[in-house]
Amino acid sequence: MDKVLIVDDEKSFLLSLHDGLSKHKEKFEVLCADNGREAIDILRTTKVNLLLTDLKMPEMNGFEILAWVLRYQPKLSVIVMSAFGTPEIEERAEAMNALQFLNKPLDLETVESAIFEGLSTGTNSFIRGITLATFLQLMHVERKTCTLTVTSAGKCGHLYLFAGELVNAEIGDISGIEAALSIIGWDNAEIVMCSVCERRENVINFSMEHLLMEAFRAIDEANHGIKANKQLKSIVNGSDRDCCKTAATQGEEVGADHINTSTDGNNAKTSALENDSEQNHLTTPKGVQMMEEKMEVLKKIKGFIAAGAFSADGEIMAEVSVSSTLRLAEVGALANDILLKAQEETDIMGVGRGSMVHIVAPKANLLMRCLNENTDFHNSEAGRAHIHMLVVLEADANVALAKMQLEKVILDIAEEVR
CATH class of the missing domain: 3.30.450.30 (Dynein light chain 2a, cytoplasmic)
Known part of the structure; x- marks a missing residue:
């Protein structure tokens, strides 16, 4: 039987979802965690088919969960409960099979629909797995400040975010926008987060939306x-x-x-x-x-x-x-x-x-x-x-x-x- 893991620090919301979804117990099992560390423990020991997570939580937040998933279970289907961003990026993200977002507050029907869509192997509209571009999209929406160490195929780079904007990037001796666009385009990326932005000076001077749209366009070019x-x-x-x-x-x-x-x-x-x-x-x-x-x-x-x-x-x-x-x-x-x-x-x-x-x-x-x-x-x-x-x-x-x-x-x- 499929297993759905729901992660949210609002215990009343978590319990109401669990109770409301119990009517589907013959179709999937609902697992719950009220913090990121508990969620990671479940993911390590249990085969989960779908992860539904909030972003703002104590101990280990949703971003850290997503970074762990991106590194260890990149094919896991994920739904994020959060506000999204610009309609243009949302449209592009959906077209490329990026991450699925649900805007809070949520009703049970919306969650049910998203879960069934996520568990369906035949759907083309649901996004399977997490990409670096969609991870950055989340960081922008939530205005996160941090340093991301990104590795892929033996390459290692750093992305520096301040209040949700990408201010600098480095790959060896290469820095700035050239390094940023290169890193965003990496496949099968692994992420390690540090809550401090180690480079504060903005040398990129392009919005996150602009950078992500260029990244999406570059992916389109490669695919076509x-x-x-x-x-x-x-x-x-x-x-x-x-x-x-x-x-x-x-x-x-x-x-x-x-x-x-x-x-x-x-x-x-x-x-x-x-x-x-x-x-x-x-x-x-x-x-x-x-x-x-x-x-x-x-x-x-x-x-x-x-x-x-x-x-x-x-x-x-x-x-x-x-x-x-x-x-x-x-x-x-x-x-x-x-x-x-x-x-x-x-x-x-x-x-x-x-x-x-x-x-x-x-x-x-x-x-x-x-x-x-x-x-x-x-x-x-x-x-x-x-x-x-x-x-x-x-x-x-x-x-x-x-x-x-x-x-x-x-x-x-x-x-x-x-």
């Missing part, structure tokens, strides 16, 4: 295995333009996850940078210097090759590069054509004009981003930016970090236009 047309390798090899044109006209496989269906609108034929006097200053020496300075941060990304800011017509305005052979102006013009074609196609699909294309080629990753703030993409408007940016990375580069930094840089440049 998006491939690019092999002819695109000529772009980073510097081979002839005609070959690159062929690749562009044939089109690339661009997954839905990589086309952000923004409805801001993007004009394939009208350059706001040429028509809007407020944006013309970007092409002045001072404007070019400003853009280059803002793009310098992209050089810190592992596997960075080059980045450029372009007009909506694909004309390069500023660039930073570590390559002496890459012809960024030419690559940008071709990538811009692909972006505009993708925008036209998504418009035809009825999902709005896409704002980013990610091309995965054998020797490089190309990220082409369009920021168009105009309400009518056919016309330029004073005080509104229309900028395209390209980032070229090595094949094994930290793409998730690059996307985050690209978004920040293009918004910073747009701020100079507004």
